[in-house]
Amino acid sequence: MAKAPVHYIGLESVNSHQQRMTTNHLDIKRRKGVLILTLSDPKTRNALGPDLVQALNEELDRFESNIQDRVLVLTGEDPSFCSGANVRRFDQELPNTRQNKPTESSLIWERMESAKACKKQIDPSSGALLPLRLHHLQKPSIAVINGYAIGVGMGLALACDIRIASERAIFSEAFVKMGLVPGDGSCWQLPRMISLSDTYLLQYTGDKIDGPEALRIGLISKLYSHNTVLQEALKLAERIAAGPTLSHSLTKYLIQESMDLSLEESLDLANGAQAIARDSEDHSEAVKAFLEKRPPRFKGK
Numbered sequence: 001m002a003k004a005p006v007h008y009i010g011l012e013s014v015n016s017h018q019q020r021m022t023t024n025h026l027d028i029k030r031r032k033g034v035l036i037l038t039l040s041d042p043k044t045r046n047a048l049g050p051d052l053v054q055a056l057n058e059e060l061d062r063f064e065s066n067i068q069d070r071v072l073v074l075t076g077e078d079p080s081f082c083s084g085a086n087v088r089r090f091d092q093e094l095p096n097t098r099q100n101k102p103t104e105s106s107l108i109w110e111r112m113e114s115a116k117a118c119k120k121q122i123d124p125s126s127g128a129l130l131p132l133r134l135h136h137l138q139k140p141s142i143a144v145i146n147g148y149a150i151g152v153g154m155g156l157a158l159a160c161d162i163r164i165a166s167e168r169a170i171f172s173e174a175f176v177k178m179g180l181v182p183g184d185g186s187c188w189q190l191p192r193m194i195s196l197s198d199t200y201l202l203q204y205t206g207d208k209i210d211g212p213e214a215l216r217i218g219l220i221s222k223l224y225s226h227n228t229v230l231q232e233a234l235k236l237a238e239r240i241a242a243g244p245t246l247s248h249s250l251t252k253y254l255i256q257e258s259m260d261l262s263l264e265e266s267l268d269l270a271n272g273a274q275a276i277a278r279d280s281e282d283h284s285e286a287v288k289a290f291l292e293k294r295p296p297r298f299k300g301k
Helices: 011-015 050-065 088-093 105-115 130-135 152-159 174-178 186-192 196-205 211-216 229-241 245-258 263-278 281-291
Strands: 019-023 026-031 034-039 071-076 080-082 141-145 148-150 162-166 170-172 208-210 222-224
Touching: 026 050, 034 050, 034 080, 034 229, 050 130, 071 080, 071 229, 080 141, 080 152, 130 152, 141 152, 141 229, 148 152, 152 170, 152 186, 162 211, 162 229, 174 196, 186 196, 208 211, 211 222, 222 229, 229 245, 245 263, 263 281
Parallel strands: 034 071, 071 141, 080 148, 141 162, 148 170, 162 222
Antiparallel strands: 019 026, 026 034, 170 208
């Protein structure tokens, strides 16, 4: 059965002249080098269940292997971007007995030191690894947050390179509301994007913040009206897709690697990346286009 389209006003023009299919609560479109993935499970407000997680992982694999796909846009069907993990599963995962006595909070860090040596396997169907998968993409990615981005749903948005939000966007690090911790990598992501104080505030309270507040603290790059946010995001995505995507990939590598390097080490790394870029077809095309006074035609090679 065909799924209803995402309720953005003006979507008809977005859908024209593009490939489209729907599978496992995931709407898939391609347009001018841009892959548009829309989480589409209205009953759960696009919560990450096993089927959706599998579909996302499969499409991300195709995205990286397809040279025609140059930029990813990730969004959700209204009124939600992604409401987080499917909480219905939590009750099934609760232990049958509570034999261990509560541990004093002063000992929790000691338990964590012991836990470091005993890594638990992460269930790939839970969606907890999706932010890592998005982080490791070697192509640009843009999250279009049109509504609720809660828990791991917020983690998906954080894992994309650029975040653009609608005026209806709502963000929450809701893990604490369930007595849990941010298990989606946001303890690593947030302090690199916003202040340490704001990170603690969001993760200690699980409070919801809206689009204007997210823009104020630097969580998103742009804020648009709900009716225009997808169109504006696609304009940006298509502009990036028309650029030298090999250069984009190298730049993304340098940014991520440089977070833990000194300036000198980062410059050394950039020198190696520049050598690869100078040897590319895109660089040769850019030089020719400059001399011939015409726009370059990049191929991502």
